[in-house]
Amino acid sequence: MQRILTFISFISLPLNKITRGLLGIAFLIFWASQLHAQSPVQWSSSEIYHALEKFNSFGSVLYVGAHPDDENTRLITYFANHELTQTAYLSLTRGGGGQNLIGPELKTTLGIIRSHELLQARSIDGGAQFFSRAMDFGYCKHPTEALETWGKEDILRDVVRTFRKFKPDLVVNRFNHRTPGTTHGHHTASALLSVEAFKKAKDPNYDPESAEQFGIWQPKRLLFNTSWWFYGSREAFEDADKSNIIEVPVGQYYPPLGESNGELAARSRSMHKSQGFGSLSSRGQETEYLELILGDLPENKSNLFEGVDRSWRRLSVDQGDAIGQQVQQIIDHFDFTNPQIHALTLTKILTQLKSLPESTLKNDKIESLTHLIAQCLGLYVSAESSIPYVTKNQEVMANVEVTNRSQMALKLHRTYSDQLYFSENTQPQELQARESITVQSLAAPLRSVDLSTPYWLKNRADSGRFNVPDSDLIGRAFGPEPVQVSLDFSLNGHTFTINTPMRYKYRDRVQGEVFDPFVILPDLTVSSAEAVIVFNDQNPKTLDVSLSAHSDAQKGSLSLQYPEGWRVAPEFIDFDIAKAGQEIELSFEIYPPHGTQTGLLTPLVQVGDQFYTKSLTEVEYPHIPKITVLESAQTRVLKMDVAKSTNRIGYIQGAGDQVDRGLSQLGYDIVALDPETINSDALSDLEAVVVGIRAFNTSESLVARMEMINNYVAQGGLLLIQYQTTSGLLTQKMGPIPFTLGRDRVTDQEAAVSFLDPNHPVFNTPNILGSDDFDHWVQERGLYFAKSWDKAFTPLIGMNDTGEPQTEGALLLGHYGKGTVIYTGISFFRQFPAGVAGAYKLLANLLSYRHE
Ligand SMILES: [Zn+2]
Numbered sequence: 001m002q003r004i005l006t007f008i009s010f011i012s013l014p015l016n017k018i019t020r021g022l023l024g025i026a027f028l029i030f031w032a033s034q035l036h037a038q039s040p041v042q043w044s045s046s047e048i049y050h051a052l053e054k055f056n057s058f059g060s061v062l063y064v065g066a067h068p069d070d071e072n073t074r075l076i077t078y079f080a081n082h083e084l085t086q087t088a089y090l091s092l093t094r095g096g097g098g099q100n101l102i103g104p105e106l107k108t109t110l111g112i113i114r115s116h117e118l119l120q121a122r123s124i125d126g127g128a129q130f131f132s133r134a135m136d137f138g139y140c141k142h143p144t145e146a147l148e149t150w151g152k153e154d155i156l157r158d159v160v161r162t163f164r165k166f167k168p169d170l171v172v173n174r175f176n177h178r179t180p181g182t183t184h185g186h187h188t189a190s191a192l193l194s195v196e197a198f199k200k201a202k203d204p205n206y207d208p209e210s211a212e213q214f215g216i217w218q219p220k221r222l223l224f225n226t227s228w229w230f231y232g233s234r235e236a237f238e239d240a241d242k243s244n245i246i247e248v249p250v251g252q253y254y255p256p257l258g259e260s261n262g263e264l265a266a267r268s269r270s271m272h273k274s275q276g277f278g279s280l281s282s283r284g285q286e287t288e289y290l291e292l293i294l295g296d297l298p299e300n301k302s303n304l305f306e307g308v309d310r311s312w313r314r315l316s317v318d319q320g321d322a323i324g325q326q327v328q329q330i331i332d333h334f335d336f337t338n339p340q341i342h343a344l345t346l347t348k349i350l351t352q353l354k355s356l357p358e359s360t361l362k363n364d365k366i367e368s369l370t371h372l373i374a375q376c377l378g379l380y381v382s383a384e385s386s387i388p389y390v391t392k393n394q395e396v397m398a399n400v401e402v403t404n405r406s407q408m409a410l411k412l413h414r415t416y417s418d419q420l421y422f423s424e425n426t427q428p429q430e431l432q433a434r435e436s437i438t439v440q441s442l443a444a445p446l447r448s449v450d451l452s453t454p455y456w457l458k459n460r461a462d463s464g465r466f467n468v469p470d471s472d473l474i475g476r477a478f479g480p481e482p483v484q485v486s487l488d489f490s491l492n493g494h495t496f497t498i499n500t501p502m503r504y505k506y507r508d509r510v511q512g513e514v515f516d517p518f519v520i521l522p523d524l525t526v527s528s529a530e531a532v533i534v535f536n537d538q539n540p541k542t543l544d545v546s547l548s549a550h551s552d553a554q555k556g557s558l559s560l561q562y563p564e565g566w567r568v569a570p571e572f573i574d575f576d577i578a579k580a581g582q583e584i585e586l587s588f589e590i591y592p593p594h595g596t597q598t599g600l601l602t603p604l605v606q607v608g609d610q611f612y613t614k615s616l617t618e619v620e621y622p623h624i625p626k627i628t629v630l631e632s633a634q635t636r637v638l639k640m641d642v643a644k645s646t647n648r649i650g651y652i653q654g655a656g657d658q659v660d661r662g663l664s665q666l667g668y669d670i671v672a673l674d675p676e677t678i679n680s681d682a683l684s685d686l687e688a689v690v691v692g693i694r695a696f697n698t699s700e701s702l703v704a705r706m707e708m709i710n711n712y713v714a715q716g717g718l719l720l721i722q723y724q725t726t727s728g729l730l731t732q733k734m735g736p737i738p739f740t741l742g743r744d745r746v747t748d749q750e751a752a753v754s755f756l757d758p759n760h761p762v763f764n765t766p767n768i769l770g771s772d773d774f775d776h777w778v779q780e781r782g783l784y785f786a787k788s789w790d791k792a793f794t795p796l797i798g799m800n801d802t803g804e805p806q807t808e809g810a811l812l813l814g815h816y817g818k819g820t821v822i823y824t825g826i827s828f829f830r831q832f833p834a835g836v837a838g839a840y841k842l843l844a845n846l847l848s849y850r851h852e
Pocket residue numbers: 001002003066067069070184187
């Protein structure tokens with residue numbers, strides 16, 4: 001993601017049948033998996049025209065990267081709209097390892113947000129979207145670490161599967177597979193896997209399951225989307241041998257869309273809102289560079305698809321040409337004022353298309369054509385529920401609005417669904433010009449109940465990758481909609497089928513007509529008020545647990561499962577909730593064991609013979625459909641005996657971390673300091689001031705008040721600064737003693753840690769630290785270590801990743817006046833929420849330090 005290639009930015013789009021892409025997307029490949037809430041798509045004439053052009057075009061391009069935002073939207077926009085190829089982005093991960101600039105969601109929920117953002121990006125640039133099962137586990141330096149953590153064979157199989165399913169003629173790697181160590185390890189790994197998949201996808205003995213399901217495939221060329229950045233400078237790139245590099249001009253203007261390639265690409269890029277990638281648009285000539293890695297260089301370098309059959313003969317040698325000519329006729333004589341006149345010819349073409357031999361490509365073309373027919377007719381089909389969700393036994397009914405806005409009569413033969421019951425009326429219904437009807441399903445419970453949560457989160461993840469037992473789901477952005485409705489129509493005897501998800505429609509007094517995804521919930525969900533509870537003595541603490549009923553009349557009991565040595569009171573709490581929508585809060589006292597121990601508390605709800613353990617999280621942002629996640633509702637408990645000799649700590653939040661919360665649980669009296677209002681009085685009774693992560697990247701007010709804080713240190717205070725990032729740093733003067741941030745980080749959470757001065761008080765007072773205090777750390781040791789510092793600072797910790805020189809900038813301590821300044825890149829913000837005891841102990845020692 002983000003980190004390094006931000007300037008290159010660009011890319012992609014999920015096609016939704018429902019999401020209105022500004023770009024008409026003719027190629028609704030896998031759209032069914034990508035339909036998520038939002039209004040039914042309605043295209044203008046020029047969008048239909050653009051989609052027709054794409055429908056009559058063949059060729060496919062798969063762009064490969066590691067994270068949401070690695071993709072080059074400029075190139076994806078170009079392929080999807082100028083070359084009119086099926087274009088897709090394969091992002092190995094869903095990007096849950098990064099930061100969130102728009103809200104508090106992290107990890108799995110952030111991964112869902114980013115998956116949606118990719119779909120929204122694709123709905124603008126005209127591409128489709130794939131993923132693998134690989135998890136974004138945070139920064140790593142080498143592709144070997146990425147491949148080892150993900151399980152290389154599994155992820156390679158996912159990539160090969162996508163090659164076979166999507167059948168790209170060109171594969172374009174975002175990253176260079178020949179330069180491991182120069183960028184994020186996930187990046188290089190994505191390129192290495194793509195190169196290997198290029199060779200394996202044609203081997204029927206490799207992963208015979210996907211070979212049988214989709215057929216083997218050999219892409220024509222594999223290219224690397226290079227740029228001057230990969231050469232170190234524009235000058236070096238200018239002088240480089242470009243005999244293997246193809247220049248692609250991407251400055252096109254698309255009249256049917258009213259936008260330039262660069263404008264579409266920037267709007268697409270700007271959908272990566274959780275990463276803060278709003279982009280300025282560009283117009284005029286621009287160039288992309290593709291270096292040939294595998295396959296042969298085209299003789300004519302301006303024809304990237306040389307040797308690729310881009311005609312309808314790809315579907316049928318006998319009938320293909322005739323179909324292509326008919327579509328071309330429509331394009332040549334397209335009536336922008338009255339596109340319905342093309343619907344009849346299109347339905348005839350659909351009938352011909354259906355008679356061709358079976359293939360994935362044929363099915364994709366049928367999807368696209370059906371959509372084109374509906375759009376030409378102005379046919380409006382929307383399946384709606386008046387309630388937002390159902391549970392297992394609850395009744396639901398769909399209202400299906402069908403409006404024929406053309407001047408031709410249609411027949412509606414049948415309305416049906418795997419989930420709902422429609423009356424078996426076999427008489428086709430006439431739908432006259434301009435006629436609108438509503439078809440209702442019977443009010444009944446759904447036929448099957450598959451709880452609404454993203455498919456990759458339904459099973460406990462393996463370390464490094466999501467666990468997806470159903471191989472049909474692997475690669476898809478999202479699983480199928482919970483309720484889908486199909487309608488069979490005919491126009492002059494030629495039949496076509498429209499599929500639509502059922503959505504929850506309602507009127508919002510401000511927004512107007514709103515469509516949300518329709519979801520299936522358990523009867524009860526449960527959530528704990530705390531993700532982590534830290535005990536620093538033998539006193540019990542209270543855990544509040546909320547129970548939400550989604551069905552009426554829920555009567556049962558709630559208990560907490562707890563680890564050995566701990567005690568919970570009471571053992572059970574009985575409850576009786578009368579109405580769906582009601583929430584109650586129940587409290588348990590948690591008694592910790594002696595010594596240092598950690599474990600999990602799991603709420604367990606029992607109603608009759610049914611058990612419920614999931615929490616419900618709903619996330620709403622205006623740029624993506626509403627998200628529903630059901631996860632296990634666990635609380636981590638950590639018991640320690642940490643001595644501390646200070647108590648009153650001021651905390652200045654930056655980009656947002658939970659270290660202050662952890663300190664408070666440890667027994668500190670935490671005073672939240674708002675940088676806007678810091679004053680000497682507020683500082684004077686604090687024993688230490690802690691600066692949260694990236695506060696010097698986000699708060700101008702903090703920068704403005706540093707002199708006050710420096711004075712506080714001079715008079716005997718302690719200032720502790722957590723990690724800040726080099727880019728976007730608002731000041732170089734972070735505290736009274738100069739130091740310079742570097743980009744050193746130690747990403748191996750098990751890397752050995754050496755105390756540069758083992759007798760220093762921070763390792764001995766009030767707690768004696770040992771190597772076991774660095775066990776069980778998560779994700780990494782630290783990041784953005786200092787690279788140089790004033791001699792007033794003493795470096796205290798040395799560590800390094802395998803094969804690298806030792807860093808000494810992870811923990812600096814210096815004296816200023818009567819006080820102390822500490823800078824630390826150690827990732828307390830990750831260790832605290834994970835309940836890592838040693839991290840709490842180390843921070844307690846740092847805050848207890850006094851310069852006498
Ligand atoms: Zn990336």
